Amino acid sequence: MSGSMLFSLLLLTCVPCCIISSSANDQLLVNMTLVQNASAIGAYCLDGSLPAYHLHRGSAAGASNWLLQFEGGGWCNSVASCLDRAKTHRGSTLYMDQMEPFSGILSNNASRNPDFYNWNRVKIRYCDGASFAGNSIFDNGTSLLYFRGQRIWEAIILDLLPKGLSNAKKALLGGCSAGGLAVFLHCDNFATYLPTNTSVKCFSDAGFFLDARDIMLNNTMRAFYKNLTSLQGVVDNMDKNCTKSEYYPEQCIFPQYALPYIKTPVFILNTAYDVYQFHHILVPTSADPHGVWNHCKINPAECSPNQIDILQGFRLEMLNALRFFIEYSRRGGLFINSCFAHCQSESEDTWSGADSPRVNNKTIAEAVGDWYFGRRDTMEIDCAYPCDNTCHNLIGLRSSFRHYNGTSRFKHLT
Numbered sequence: 212m213s214g215s216m217l218f219s220l221l222l223l224t225c226v227p228c229c230i231i232s233s234s235a236n237d238q239l240l241v242n243m244t245l246v247q248n249a250s251a252i253g254a255y256c257l258d259g260s261l262p263a264y265h266l267h268r269g270s271a272a273g274a275s276n277w278l279l280q281f282e283g284g285g286w287c288n289s290v291a292s293c294l295d296r297a298k299t300h301r302g303s304t305l306y307m308d309q310m311e312p313f314s315g316i317l318s319n320n321a322s323r324n325p326d327f328y329n330w331n332r333v334k335i336r337y338c339d340g341a342s343f344a345g346n347s348i349f350d351n352g353t354s355l356l357y358f359r360g361q362r363i364w365e366a367i368i369l370d371l372l373p374k375g376l377s378n379a380k381k382a383l384l385g386g387c388s389a390g391g392l393a394v395f396l397h398c399d400n401f402a403t404y405l406p407t408n409t410s411v412k413c414f415s416d417a418g419f420f421l422d423a424r425d426i427m428l429n430n431t432m433r434a435f436y437k438n439l440t441s442l443q444g445v446v447d448n449m450d451k452n453c454t455k456s457e458y459y460p461e462q463c464i465f466p467q468y469a470l471p472y473i474k475t476p477v478f479i480l481n482t483a484y485d486v487y488q489f490h491h492i493l494v495p496t497s498a499d500p501h502g503v504w505n506h507c508k509i510n511p512a513e514c515s516p517n518q519i520d521i522l523q524g525f526r527l528e529m530l531n532a533l534r535f536f537i538e539y540s541r542r543g544g545l546f547i548n549s550c551f552a553h554c555q556s557e558s559e560d561t562w563s564g565a566d567s568p569r570v571n572n573k574t575i576a577e578a579v580g581d582w583y584f585g586r587r588d589t590m591e592i593d594c595a596y597p598c599d600n601t602c603h604n605l606i607g608l609r610s611s612f613r614h615y616n617g618t619s620r621f622k623h624l625t
């Protein structure tokens with residue numbers, strides 16, 4: 212198996228999103244809506260199935276406000292990995308569950324989600340493998356793949372506009388992981404569909420993927436994204452001002468380069484030790500062939516002092532990449548905490564729960580709400596690991612934890 216394929220498969224199996232949450236049986240489940248009209252613009256999932264979303268209607272004061280949340284789930288950057296993906300719920304609506312749990316920022320419970328619970332809330336399903344930004348096709352006569360993420364985005368917006376989105380008073384475009392990356396890619400475009408007097412903002416959770424070198428000093432993530440953007444035809448859908456200014460146009464897929472060109476207010480939520488980035492950008496398997504990092508990847512308490520130093524270096528690299536944003540963004544928001552986690556907005560126990568992560572005693576739900584509604588400036592940067600005792604440090608991502616058997620993903624270390 213080639214390294215690239217292995218890497219892609221790891222990305223596929225290491226589902227980088229907050230699927231696991233409290234098994235509360237009071238959780239809202241929302242029915243799937245297939246976008247029948249998507250075929251009119253050739254907007255298909257990898258396998259040719261119709262794209263979909265889940266909509267829970269707003270009420271009362273939130274009835275004309277809209278939250279759109281992109282689903283995450285890694286990427287596929289080779290024909291082989293995309294063909295595999297097309298046979299799963301990450302590449303086809305045929306394999307998706309009809310009913311989707313809505314929790315965290317999508318919850319309808321006012322005490323768990325005080326600022327957005329009564330908005331129209333939409334979860335946009337991810338089935339294209341390129342953060343809703345590809346526009347291409349692979350067809351060699353025996354295999355066919357639709358790389359139509361950009362069209363899926365358009366088809367879903369066109370479907371939602373007549374359902375009330377076109378009259379939105381307030382709007383927020385969110386998403387986590389690959390969905391958090393999609394937020395950066397589509398933020399300004401989202402605003403163009405809405406009336407100029409609509410309050411439009413964007414919120415990226417765990418989408419600030421760094422253009423960082425791995426521990427062997429290779430630009431593994433850059434190579435990964437280069438393959439992704441060329442396979443799926445992403446470059447044409449990125450911000451033109453960015454692609455014409457940066458040295459390599461495809462670099463604009465990294466939020467740190469795209470951010471200065473985004474005009475719509477953005478809130479960036481990320482942990483400085485993002486587990487996905489740790490396992491795939493800083494220490495991909497290709498850079499640690501002997502598995503020296505395996506224990507540290509599973510449990511930060513088992514990292515050696517040298518490994519902790521390297522992780523602290525990654526944190527500083529992230530803060531450095533955000534420096535421009537921190538200093539010059541007037542309307543932006545930031546929450547960089549120091550937990551080992553990935554995606555914190557879609558699960559009750561990291562969004563607003565009594566023991567959820569906090570920085571300066573603010574939960575993520577409070578920070579995002581304060582920023583959206585302009586209640587205060589929100590630029591929170593946590594002290595370095597291990598100072599934060601509010602973390603739920605994530606362990607045992609499948610890709611690095613070979614004995615993972617599907618049960619315990621989270622461990623409370625404190």
Ligand SMILES: *[C@@H]1O[C@H](CO)[C@@H](O)[C@H](O)[C@H]1NC(C)=O
Pocket residue numbers: 242243
């Ligand atoms: C979900 O939607 C489908 C198709 O729109 C419908 O047939 C089904 O009854 C709905 N299920 C629930 C539980 O609402």
Ligand SMILES: *[C@@H]1O[C@H](CO)[C@@H](O)[C@H](O)[C@H]1NC(C)=O
Pocket residue numbers: 248251370
């Ligand atoms: C479907 O798309 C066609 C062509 O763009 C458009 O004329 C029609 O109004 C759409 N129908 C719905 C139900 O959105």
Ligand SMILES: *[C@@H]1O[C@H](CO)[C@@H](O)[C@H](O)[C@H]1NC(C)=O
Pocket residue numbers: 237320321322323
């Ligand atoms: C809303 O959340 C609170 C706090 O978690 C919980 O006590 C309450 O039962 C929930 N309400 C509903 C209707 O689920």
Ligand SMILES: *[C@@H]1O[C@H](CO)[C@@H](O)[C@H](O)[C@H]1NC(C)=O
Pocket residue numbers: 290291351352353354
């Ligand atoms: C088409 O591509 C698939 C996947 O790469 C490959 O298995 C197949 O052999 C190719 N078919 C032809 C006719 O080249």
Ligand SMILES: *[C@@H]1O[C@H](CO)[C@@H](O)[C@H](O)[C@H]1NC(C)=O
Pocket residue numbers: 379380381406408409410
């Ligand atoms: C925006 O302007 C339109 C037309 O003047 C008006 O109907 C609508 O209520 C306004 N929306 C907001 C959020 O002010």
Ligand SMILES: *[C@@H]1O[C@H](CO)[C@@H](O)[C@H](O)[C@H]1NC(C)=O
Pocket residue numbers: 214427428429497
């Ligand atoms: C990473 O860099 C090393 C040298 O530092 C090189 O030998 C190796 O082939 C590179 N690996 C990849 C996957 O590019």
Ligand SMILES: *[C@@H]1O[C@H](CO)[C@@H](O)[C@H](O)[C@H]1NC(C)=O
Pocket residue numbers: 214215216218288431434435436438
């Ligand atoms: C990118 O694609 C090239 C050529 O197919 C392959 O050799 C390389 O391993 C891929 N890199 C990544 C990180 O996917």
Ligand SMILES: *[C@@H]1O[C@H](CO)[C@@H](O)[C@H](O)[C@H]1NC(C)=O
Pocket residue numbers: 450451452
């Ligand atoms: C590029 O920048 C110019 C000048 O700021 C602006 O007018 C234009 O809308 C931008 N284009 C895009 C695609 O963002």
Ligand SMILES: *[C@@H]1O[C@H](CO)[C@@H](O)[C@H](O)[C@H]1NC(C)=O
Pocket residue numbers: 572
């Ligand atoms: C932290 O916030 C909670 C409310 O969320 C409050 O009850 C508590 O007093 C605050 N603690 C400090 C030290 O400010």
Ligand SMILES: *[C@@H]1O[C@H](CO)[C@@H](O)[C@H](O)[C@H]1NC(C)=O
Pocket residue numbers: 616618
């Ligand atoms: C796997 O999970 C089950 C619970 O589903 C547990 O009983 C079992 O001990 C676990 N096996 C291992 C090897 O961890």
